[in-house]
Amino acid sequence: MVDNAHMNAASTVSAEAASVDAAAANAAPSHEEFTQFLLECGALKFGSFTLKSGRQSPYFINAGSFNDGTRIARLGEYYAATIAAAQAAGVLPAHIDTVFGPAYKGIPLAVSTSMALAARHGQNVGYTFDRKEKKDHGDGGMFVGTQLTDGMSVLMVDDVMTAGTAVREVVPKLRAAADVNIVGLVLSVDRMEKTKDSDQSAVQAVHEEFGFPVLAIANVREIFAAAGKLSAADGTPLIDDSIKAAAKEYLEKYGA
Numbered sequence: 666m667v668d669n670a671h672m673n674a675a676s677t678v679s680a681e682a683a684s685v686d687a688a689a690a691n692a693a694p695s696h697e698e699f700t701q702f703l704l705e706c707g708a709l710k711f712g713s714f715t716l717k718s719g720r721q722s723p724y725f726i727n728a729g730s731f732n733d734g735t736r737i738a739r740l741g742e743y744y745a746a747t748i749a750a751a752q753a754a755g756v757l758p759a760h761i762d763t764v765f766g767p768a769y770k771g772i773p774l775a776v777s778t779s780m781a782l783a784a785r786h787g788q789n790v791g792y793t794f795d796r797k798e799k800k801d802h803g804d805g806g807m808f809v810g811t812q813l814t815d816g817m818s819v820l821m822v823d824d825v826m827t828a829g830t831a832v833r834e835v836v837p838k839l840r841a842a843a844d845v846n847i848v849g850l851v852l853s854v855d856r857m858e859k860t861k862d863s864d865q866s867a868v869q870a871v872h873e874e875f876g877f878p879v880l881a882i883a884n885v886r887e888i889f890a891a892a893g894k895l896s897a898a899d900g901t902p903l904i905d906d907s908i909k910a911a912a913k914e915y916l917e918k919y920g921a
């Protein structure tokens with residue numbers, strides 16, 4: 666069993682990977698580079714957003730902004746690099762049968778991750794996603810892609826975790842389909858938020874509830890730390906003081 670400190674952030678995995686002398690190909694992506702990528706794609710937005718949990722957030726990760734071939738391919742590479750680093754560190758198993766992404770925004774994440782695992786890391790891993798509604802003609806069924814069968818090692822991917830509701834909805838669906846072994850969950854961003862009724866983070870709560878590691882390419886504090894150092898070509902900071910203040914206030918209230 667890997668201790669919890671290894672479960673929460675790719676940064677931890679990165680340090681661990683370095684200590685086991687992992688090849689450069691197995692290094693986790695840098696938070697600075699990933700933050701720049703989020704900002705360039707417009708996938709990190711500032712304003713006022715109502716979340717699935719009902720919380721009103723001054724920032725939002727919009728995975729719908731990875732909307733062309735270059736962006737989604739690059740995102741898949743970030744996921745694959747995070748996975749390879751976690752495998753090198755022993756946090757994820759070396760063998761994964763399929764990458765599962767929940768509909769809808771998880772679909773391109775699963776596909777691009779499996780493509781990048783094959784192209785960059787020599788791992789030919791399936792991809793699977795669910796349908797929101799059961800289809801009863803043609804190929805039918807609830808799942809598309811590699812079909813789930815007993816004993817399979819399934820790695821879940823999603824864009825963000827706030828309260829963990831989406832994951833709690835999808836895990837029973839996977840387990841109802843077959844006796845699969847869910848080996849972990851990889852997110853783009855861990856929003857590092859407290860659950861509704863405790864000071865524990867949703868990521869930690871999900872890890873304890875289901876027993877699998879939950880990793881992220883970066884967490885929200887790493888993203889704000891990196892974004893604070895970035896500026897446009899003309900020297901203007903990419904995020905201004907009012908955004909930093911609003912994020913700080915939000916995290917003081919909801920941050921774990």
Ligand SMILES: O=P(O)(O)OC[C@H]1O[C@H](OP(=O)(O)OP(=O)(O)O)[C@H](O)[C@@H]1O
Nearest residue numbers: 717718769770825826827828829830831
């Ligand atoms: O941790 P949680 O509180 O569950 O919040 C995060 C989830 O909410 C969003 O999904 P949404 O249900 O809006 O689905 P979408 O993919 O259709 O946008 C997001 O994509 C995560 O899956």
Ligand SMILES: O=C(O)c1cc(=O)[nH]c(=O)[nH]1
Nearest residue numbers: 716717718725726825827
């Ligand atoms: O909590 C959510 O609903 C949520 C947060 C976020 O940053 N991005 C998103 O797509 N959903």
